[in-house]
Amino acid sequence: MICQECGKKPATLHFTKIVNGEKTEFHICESCARERGEGIPGAPNGFSIHSLLSGLLDFDPSSTTGANSAKQQEMIRCEHCGLTYTQFSKIGRFGCSNCYRQFSDRLDPLLKRVHGNSVHVGKIPKRSGGQIQYKREIEQLRRDLQSRIEQEEFESAAHIRDRIRELERKIVDL
């Protein structure tokens, strides 16, 4: 099969594009494909998950609060790597770990759209995460403590209170 674009070289890339239910087939050679930058897996400049994501990012959660604040948010720039929110929403990628903190206000709706959630509940690094583990344990213990008190089990409640104090001391020491 000959490339349908240049009509010279043999077509080596065959793919089917479906946009809004409309199916188009392409049979083109590698050099034409590169020129067009069509969505060929592995080819540079191809359509990627990132360009798809930026579609999600255009979604503006602050539109209800007026265009002004939205504009301000576009100006947010990460102090560490210099990436602006506008750049992020175009490429769909963060520049550094600090971007997450810098763009935090805008991230909840985005992450909810992608994952249905915005808060991590999985694994925690053992070493750097010791503090977080203690915090999670304390939260759990506080809930226990409350229910013990409600059920008037004061003796076990006292044990739990001691355990919480112990963990709080550990956090300070870390």
Place this chain on the structure above:
Amino acid sequence: MASRRFSEQALSDWMKGVGPDSEIVISSRVRIARNLRHFPFPMLATNQQSLEVMNQLTAIAQSGKLDPVGRFETIILSELSELERRVLVEKHLISPNLANESRGGAVILSENESVSIMINEEDHLRIQCLYPGFQVKEAWTLANQIDDIFEEEANYAFDEKRGYLTTCPTNVGTGIRASVMMHLPALVLTQQINRILSAVTQVGLAVRGMYGEGSEALGNLFQISNQITLGQTESEIIDNLHGVAHQIIEHEKAARQRLMSESRLRIEDRVRRSYGILSYAAVMDSKESAQRLSDVRLGVDLGLLEHVTSQSLNELIVMTQPGFLQQTFNEKMSADQRDYRRAELIRNQLRGQTEHGGA
């Protein structure tokens, strides 16, 4: 040279093992994405920073801390030829991204190639574990163990609320992507596949063809993976994928049984025709070879063909890819030449089997 090993053998040693349900699930894979706290992500890192990241991470691999997991070899991508990089991609040991665009890119490969640790891909660190057959839980256990080893030495970018921080917001949280590669010819033949796959996408999983995103499923091979990485624990993610894949396996088995009881002759004819064409054709493009190899594999699984092993078919899937083909014949080829060489290679492989099988 030891690092050339990967480009000589089509099949990684791990692929030669037989896993559970391997007549339907070709392989299971888990990938974990991690970044170092004090460096910009690879996209914005300077060349100097990328090198520092590479040195720091390869040093951990070479410190002996990975010994309990196995023997590893570190390969610096800039030291490989373009063809060698392409072969690594075709064996699924590295991503096209790492092969083509990375700065300071490296891969740490285990001896049997079941573990590949990519450095400076989209994220600083990507730990990938591959198992034959349906062993997604085993793959997670190993990836998790390797993650713990790196975490002891490296300062990960982790946030209490968002979890492990990644370049792309689609990976944040657990940073885990688990997938199974499934061969589903009977579901395709009985036209149930679209219904099943659209159901799969509704439970937070994604389906892709074998090579790359959104590409048509060549050779009836489908990769099913988790979409969600945030807000679920790792075991929830793994269990979800495991449960859905298990159901698809059952559907495929049922469809195969029905094909055998209702249209055995038609299936056998199809299988034997494909086998015949592969054994004798002079020109074979990659699309046709993928489809024919799928037919033959189905024939082997259903006991309709003797003298062919599924291992040699796995081997052919990799060997017939453009990069590997050119590596094998040690020359750069046009698409026409490749189709000719591909046919030759398949003929030899299948004939070799018949002779050994004593037919």
